[in-house]
Amino acid sequence: MTYLQALDKINSLMLFGSRPGLDRILKFLDAMGNPQDKLKFVHIAGTNGKGSTSKMIAAVLKSAGYKTGLFISPYIIDFRERIQIDNKMIEKDSLAKCVEETYPLLEELKKQGVIITEFEYITALAFKYFAESDCDVVVLETGMGGLLDCTNVVKNTLVSVITAISYDHTAVLGNTIEEIAGQKAGIIKPNGNTVYYPQGDAADDVIAKTAHEKENNLVYADTLPLQAVEMTIEYTKMLYKNNELLIHLIGDHQLKNAALAISAVEILRNRCGFNITDENLKDGFAKAEMPARLELLCKEPTVLIDGAHNPNGMEALSVAIRRYLRGKKIVCIMGMLKDKDSNSSLEYLDGLIDTVITLEPDNPRKQSSEDLAEKAVKFFDIVYPMDSFTDAIEKALNIAGDDGAVIVCGSLYLASQLRPLIVRCLKKHNKNVLIDIEN
Numbered sequence: 001m002t003y004l005q006a007l008d009k010i011n012s013l014m015l016f017g018s019r020p021g022l023d024r025i026l027k028f029l030d031a032m033g034n035p036q037d038k039l040k041f042v043h044i045a046g047t048n049g050k051g052s053t054s055k056m057i058a059a060v061l062k063s064a065g066y067k068t069g070l071f072i073s074p075y076i077i078d079f080r081e082r083i084q085i086d087n088k089m090i091e092k093d094s095l096a097k098c099v100e101e102t103y104p105l106l107e108e109l110k111k112q113g114v115i116i117t118e119f120e121y122i123t124a125l126a127f128k129y130f131a132e133s134d135c136d137v138v139v140l141e142t143g144m145g146g147l148l149d150c151t152n153v154v155k156n157t158l159v160s161v162i163t164a165i166s167y168d169h170t171a172v173l174g175n176t177i178e179e180i181a182g183q184k185a186g187i188i189k190p191n192g193n194t195v196y197y198p199q200g201d202a203a204d205d206v207i208a209k210t211a212h213e214k215e216n217n218l219v220y221a222d223t224l225p226l227q228a229v230e231m232t233i234e235y236t237k238m239l240y241k242n243n244e245l246l247i248h249l250i251g252d253h254q255l256k257n258a259a260l261a262i263s264a265v266e267i268l269r270n271r272c273g274f275n276i277t278d279e280n281l282k283d284g285f286a287k288a289e290m291p292a293r294l295e296l297l298c299k300e301p302t303v304l305i306d307g308a309h310n311p312n313g314m315e316a317l318s319v320a321i322r323r324y325l326r327g328k329k330i331v332c333i334m335g336m337l338k339d340k341d342s343n344s345s346l347e348y349l350d351g352l353i354d355t356v357i358t359l360e361p362d363n364p365r366k367q368s369s370e371d372l373a374e375k376a377v378k379f380f381d382i383v384y385p386m387d388s389f390t391d392a393i394e395k396a397l398n399i400a401g402d403d404g405a406v407i408v409c410g411s412l413y414l415a416s417q418l419r420p421l422i423v424r425c426l427k428k429h430n431k432n433v434l435i436d437i438e439n
Contacts (some may be wrong), residue, residue: 003092006099007079014117014364020148020172024109027119029153030328031105032124035131038047039069040156042139042264045146045184046163048312049257052249052290053163056261059267059283060090060138062086069138071123071151075417076307083126085133085332087287098125111343115130119143126316137274145173147186159195160187163257164412165203166312167341175370181206190214193271194261197221197256218237219267221259228255233296233304233324243278245285251294252323253316258285291414294320297422298431302328302405305419307412308424311341314348317409320351329404331396334376335414338367346379353407355382357392361414372410389418393425 001009029036042057051072061068068086075081080089090098091437103126106116116124123143130138137158142149146162165181173180181203188194188207194216196203207381211218229244230237236254238245239331240262247258265281268274269418294317297303308317321330336342356376360371373385386392408418426433 001096001100002416003096006096009099009103010079010118010121011131013116013121017326019117020145022148022150022153024116025115025124025150026153026345027035027114028106028109028116028120028124029127031109032102032128036154037156038126039127039135039154040137040158041154042137042159042161042268043142043151043154043157043187044140044161044163045142045149045162046188047166047168047180047184047310047388049163049253049260050141050315052139052288052293053257053260053264054139054252055290056247056285056288057161057256057264058084059087059274059288060261060265060281061137061139061274063284063287064274064280066136066274067134069126069133069135069140069382071130072141073119073122073139073143074412074416076419078413081124085131085135090129094129095125098128102128115255117150122149142187144204145180145181145186149186155189157187157189157192159267160189160192161260161264162187162194162196162207163260164197164253164312167344168303173185178201178206179439181253182210185210188214188216191216192221193217193267195219195221195260195267197260216250217267217271219263221256221263223305224259224263226255226259231323233299233302237345240281241278243282245282247285247287247288249293250296251289251316251320254320261285261367291421292412293420297419298426299432300402300431301400303407303415303422303426304405305415305422307415309336309340309345309411310408311344311348311396314345314409318348318352318408321349321407322335325405329354329400331357331400331404333357333359333392333407333408333418334372334410335369336367336372336410337363337365337367337413338371339433340367340411342375343378346376350379353380355384355396356380357396358383358385359389359392359414359418360387361411362417363411363413388422390425393418393422396412396427
């Protein structure tokens with residue numbers, strides 16, 4: 001089986017959608033020999049911040065010499081980003097081999113009426129690859145929720161990390177913060193360790209109650225002696241116990257993600273026997289990267305690409321705009337999925353954006369550019385619904401000029417699709433691009 005054939009097999013499962021529940025994947029993993037039971041995990045749930053927090057923890061573990069698996073979603077550039085070991089994507093041949101060996105098991109279960117979804121299958125493939133590669137530890141990001149998320153089949157969880165919780169996937173996770181937090185808290189294991197950053201609402205009580213019921217060591221990341229030293233549009237410097245840490249991730253929210261990551265690392269080295277030095281922490285943080293999370297592509301004009309796609313993410317983006325783009329003429333290229341809370345998200349950008357260009361992400365759940373534009377005109381004076389990605393980029397750059405700023409937001413899917421196009425467009429206009437899409 002070739003890599004492209006393997007991808008076709010995986011993509012064919014998209015029609016089964018996303019369905020919470022553990023019964024299906026447990027049957028599939030049992031047929032595979034339960035590779036997840038051979039691994040140790042740092043399990044991460046939350047509405048926003050999972051990817052950045054996961055990347056920081058994994059980078060520190062790699063720096064400390066541990067063979068570290070990383071499972072994240074969605075991908076931005078290459079499907080294989082979802083399954084990594086030591087910051088290297090799964091090889092194409094390895095992915096093809098995993099699919100070739102496991103797809104017959106999936107088809108056999110299908111004959112029995114057990115339908116495996118795409119995310120369940122990718123999760124199982126990751127467990128198989130990590131186990132066969134003898135990973136020392138796996139940083140595992142949930143897909144949606146936690147309690148009924150298919151990643152929650154794992155037993156050997158060293159630390160459960162819960163990032164920012166807000167309204168998203170309400171049709172599945174619940175309509176209140178308490179309900180959503182209850183789903184996220186589902187990853188907390190009996191007699192384990194949990195890290196959480198209190199957010200001053202009902203979620204705090206749910207996390208505390210669950211941790212108490214499961215007799216967990218609950219660590220609040222806001223008690224960490226971590227403070228910002230310098231915050232620029234290119235990096236964030238922090239001071240932790242007289243050690244200066246630098247991350248190439250920007251925005252006030254990254255300070256909270258960093259606090260969560262450090263708290264998890266402290267548990268690993270103080271309670272789980274991991275040999276992680278302060279230098280490993282510093283080195284890992286400096287090497288942690290996350291595309292399309294307030295990623296700076298160019299400085300003249302300022303071009304930021306961000307996957308913010310829900311109210312919590314848009315709030316973080318609005319804070320970043322006030323901090324880094326004050327006084328600039330800002331053009332926003334935006335596209336959202338139809339199941340997202342567009343109105344609440346747009347409200348956070350009210351008064352900060354001069355011009356909005358709406359597009360349709362290439363996704364079955366896309367919201368039309370016209371529908372999004374109709375909502376956007378309630379908040380912004382100038383709104384252009386467009387069809388062509390390339391034309392939208394050219395228009396945005398032309399309106400912004402070299403002194404202005406262009407922001408892409410609304411969907412990680414849109415960010416993934418626009419990122420290489422923007423880089424090529426900037427190069428065509430002889431702009432100094434800060435990343436290389438070929439790498």
